[in-house]
Amino acid sequence: MAKKILLVDDAAFMRKMLSDTLSKNGYTDISEAVDGADAVQKYGEIGPDLVIMDITMPNMDGLEALKAIRGKDANANVVMCSAMGQESMVMDAVRSGAKDFIVKPFKADRVLKTVSNILGTP
Numbered sequence: 001m002a003k004k005i006l007l008v009d010d011a012a013f014m015r016k017m018l019s020d021t022l023s024k025n026g027y028t029d030i031s032e033a034v035d036g037a038d039a040v041q042k043y044g045e046i047g048p049d050l051v052i053m054d055i056t057m058p059n060m061d062g063l064e065a066l067k068a069i070r071g072k073d074a075n076a077n078v079v080m081c082s083a084m085g086q087e088s089m090v091m092d093a094v095r096s097g098a099k100d101f102i103v104k105p106f107k108a109d110r111v112l113k114t115v116s117n118i119l120g121t122p
Helices: 012-024 036-046 062-072 085-093 106-120
Strands: 004-008 031-032 050-055 078-083 100-104
Touching: 004 012, 004 036, 012 031, 012 106, 031 036, 036 050, 036 062, 050 062, 050 106, 062 078, 062 085, 078 085, 078 106, 085 100, 100 106
Parallel strands: 004 031, 004 050, 050 078, 078 100
Antiparallel strands: none
C-alpha cells in the first residue's frame, strides 16, 4: 500500500517542489496543507504516514501544529523544514517530537533520504 505524505507549507512553490521530488521517486499519495491549522485538520482526516512541515507559517506555525498532531497521535512521523539560521526552532521541534528536519533550500537527495529513513522505500 502506498505511503501517505502530507506536505505543509504556506508557500505553494515549496509544496510543489517537494511534491514533484517525491512523486518522481515513487511516492504518489501526497496531500497538501497551507498552514498549521490546515495541517492538524488534514492529519485527522487522512492519517498520513509522514508529515513534512515548514516551521514558519501564518495562523498556526509548524511548532504549534507539531504539538497538536503529536497530542492526537504520539507516534506521528513529522519532519520539520526550516530556513538556514533557525537552529533554536529546529531544537524546539526535535524536543517536541519531530523525527528529523530538512534545511531550506531543499536538496532533493536529502529529502528523499529522510523520507526513506522514516517510511522505507516507496
